[in-house]
Amino acid sequence: MKLLIMSDSHGWGEEIVQLVKRHQHEVDAMIHCGDSELQVDAIELEGIKMVKGNCDFGADFPEDLIETFGSFVVYATHGHLYNVKMTHVPLSYRAEEVGANLVCFGHSHVATSFKEQGIVFINPGSFRLPRSPKEQTYVICEVTDSTIHVRFYERESAEELHTLSENYSR
Template sequence: MVEIVNRYVGTVDHMFHCGDSELKASDELWEHFTVVSGNCDYDPEYKMEQVVTIGQDVIYMTHGHRSNVRFGLTMLSLQAQEAGANIALFGHIHQAVAEMDQKMLFVNPGSISQPRGPVQIPSYAIIDSEEAGYHIQFYNRAHQAIEELAADFSR
């Protein structure tokens, strides 16, 4: 995580962590991130959800364990819509996901330390948000693009 901060701080608009860091909420690493509590985070100072506005995007972020993301994105979608968001970020399943449904962009960056699922590559994601749409690029621990996971969506 420190390496990711050092690489991107000042070059991206914002950094998010979707939970399960197992760090204290007061850890100095978090001065660079908006972060939420995961099911493996026990510090009560973490928030369960966050809403951030960046330019034309309203981003809703939650870990996802209370949204039942293992069984689909319906509850997460409803929560994000209620927050007025057009982007929903989540964790919990530790799988790289980028999909668009009814003008809502869903992104799970995967996990840099404990990837799961069919593509078990440690990963994080960068969302490039433009007026016409989004480009989502996933990267491995060596900061190399994982081209087969890249996705583009119109708004």
């Protein structure tokens, strides 16, 4: 299974469309971790699983998303409700509560991936307003029988910036 994961596009629409066109035939699902600042019915978000961010005023997106692919569980949220700029502890509790193997979140505009308590966490960084690294980023995550490969890409050039591979248990 392959997932395209993005977050914090803050009003950009055409750039999302370009990204979707670039990768739509190689991924099984697309997740936006909030702060699109677009409406639920925006054509730019068609086919993308979406959660609500703290800047998605008036948008009727869900606060979180739980998707099951076979026995693999993906949990997505923006992160502001879990205080992810300060700690990942509340988010890790929620991940355990829903039985997630993979957690996708945004809010901090910091691209990162790590493994904690057997769960892989991914923040794809900000699609528009990055803090660290300075590049505008997104992720393609590939899940095999026992490994999660996380590849961070620069938005405009699609240049791979770095990769993380983690084993996980189902």
